[in-house]
Amino acid sequence: EAGVVQSPRYKIIEKKQPVAFWCNPISGHNTLYWYRQNLGQGPELLIRYENEEAVDDSQLPKDRFSAERLKGVDSTLKIQPAELGDSAVYLCASSLTASSYEQYFGPGTRLTVT
Amino acid sequence: GQNIDQPTEMTATEGAIVQINCTYQTSGFNGLFWYQQHAGEAPTFLSYNVLDGLEEKGRFSSFLSRSKGYSYLLLKELQMKDSASYLCAVRDDTDKLIFGTGTRLQVFP
Numbered sequence: 001e002a003g004v005v006q007s008p009r010y011k012i013i014e015k016k017q018p019v020a021f022w023c024n025p026i027s028g029h030n031t032l033y034w035y036r037q038n039l040g041q042g043p044e045l046l047i048r049y050e051n052e053e054a055v056d057d058s059q060l061p062k063d064r065f066s067a068e069r070l071k072g073v074d075s076t077l078k079i080q081p082a083e084l085g086d087s088a089v090y091l092c093a094s095s096l097t098a099s100s101y102e103q104y105f106g107p108g109t110r111l112t113v114t
Numbered sequence: 115g116q117n118i119d120q121p122t123e124m125t126a127t128e129g130a131i132v133q134i135n136c137t138y139q140t141s142g143f144n145g146l147f148w149y150q151q152h153a154g155e156a157p158t159f160l161s162y163n164v165l166d167g168l169e170e171k172g173r174f175s176s177f178l179s180r181s182k183g184y185s186y187l188l189l190k191e192l193q194m195k196d197s198a199s200y201l202c203a204v205r206d207d208t209d210k211l212i213f214g215t216g217t218r219l220q221v222f223p
């Protein structure tokens with residue numbers, strides 16, 4: 001069974017530029033999460049989807065971040081414009097349902113904003 | 115508020131036993147999780163506790179006391195490959211996972 005797939009794995013951009021991350025969850029998983037992990041910290045939830053619906057986006061900085069999950073499968077997270085403080089690893093995770101006890105994480109995208 | 119505390123770093127010797135503690139204060143409780151994360155890799159699930167007591171899985175065990183807001187992860191017969199960060203996370207009453215900052219464990223030969 002394929003795991004959670006993310007691309008790109010690494011991205012270096014200049015501040016004020018846009019950037020997008022892509023995630024393909026495990027087949028059949030209805031719930032998809034985007035996390036941000038700063039160096040030396042634990043992951044912090046940005047947004048959670050149940051199928052196509054964003055059910056928790058309270059931690060998403062909506063002035064510059066946006067996300068979508070069309071057709072309830074793949075998801076894209078976008079930052080426009082990027083700031084220096086956005087440098088972090090962006091992790092995507094999926095689970096069968098929101099109440100499933102195990103979340104499966106992708107390898108992440110390491111973003112560096114210069 | 116949400117608060118999860120765990121030590122920043124620990125060291126141990128190959129073959130030894132190490133206990134990583136975690137204390138938490140969260141809005142609601144729907145289970146406590148431990149994840150392992152090797153440098154540059156994704157977190158992987160280790161254990162889940164929702165009732166008080168000890169859960170054992172091979173060399174790893176996890177304990178929970180809900181009344182004390184306390185958990186620990188016990189690693190036995192340490193191996194070099196156990197060098198990693200160990201993340202304690204609590205699921206709150208909205209099913210959101212709140213992670214601690216992680217404990218970086220270094221195992222020496």
